[in-house]
Amino acid sequence: MTTNAKHTEIIKHMLGMGSKNRQEWGARNYFASYRDGTEFQTLKDMERAGLVKHTQTSPSGMHYYAATDNGLAAVGMRRAHNGYLIPTDEVVA
Secondary structure, eight states: OOOHHHHHHHHHHTTTTTSOOGGTTTOOOOOOEEESTHHHHHHHHHHHHTTTEEEEEEEEEEEEEEHHHHHHOOOOEEEETOOOOOEEEEEOO
16 A cells, blocks of 8 residues: 555545644544545545545535545554544654
């Protein structure tokens, strides 16, 4: 699995890792894009690479994606035994 800076940026956004409060990281796990959105093709590439999975499409055509365990690992996050998403010791800056 190869990731690039754009993949990392999208996964971090998906997980709320833009917040300075690390306790908020992983409080969410989704990214939404319309088929003609600027990120849609990148999300499809990430899905093929196993970094994200398509979770639903809204009636308006919005596509939702969530990070997989491989996607979490790519940015230094993991799923705890209780299902919560938590940072590892190797968080990608």
